[in-house]
Amino acid sequence: MTSHIAPLAYVSPYAWIFWAAFLFAYGPEFALIARAKPAAGETADRGSMRLIMLAGWLAFPASFTVASWSKFALLHHRTAWFAAGILILLAGSMLRRYCFRTLGRYFTANVMVQADQPVIDAGPYRLVRHPSYSGGMIMYLGTGLALTNWLSALILAGMGALTYAYRVRVEERALATSIGEPYREYMQRTKRFVPFVF
Secondary structure, three states: OOOEOOOHHHOOOHHHHHHHHHHHHHHHHHHHHHOOOOOOOOOOOOOHHHHHHHHHHHHHHHHHHHOOEHHHEOOOOHHHHHHHHHHHHHHHHHHHHHHHHHHHHHOOOOOOOOOOOOOOOOHHHHOEOOHHHHHHHHHHHHHHHHOOEHHHHHHHHHHHHHHHHHHHHHHHHHHHHHHOHHHHHHHHHOEOOOOOOO
């Protein structure tokens, strides 16, 4: 039988902090998804947006469910884990927002390439090709850590890694096909998610 312990995110005053940070971080994401409307006949996305949404619908309830399982709880220094999780969540969100501003009208929820789309290598895109997805994975990790449960963090981070891995393949294929050699050259000189590493 699994014993339970309330995560700090479920206990006042930590719950107020958690949900304020959660809504601040994920609010723009929900708005972006709500505006996602692929053009008629659009096939470049190859279901990647639906996959991300489905994975989220499964992973978030699962991570919140197991958060109270004491077997996987981060019991030592719980307040520090909670604070680190909140800071990581907010850092990932700020990176995502920076990417929103850098890409401007080229930032879309569905994979779409516009006819006049250039290679954008300003801001965080100087170092990595997909910093917005790096930010997303950072957000998932932070959410799991703020739940003070390593299994919650593993579920969310794993979900992010798997869905973004597929999304990146779809997106890079579309960009390389549409933009051509400039994007392929950009791929050669940048990493996908972590500067100089991966």
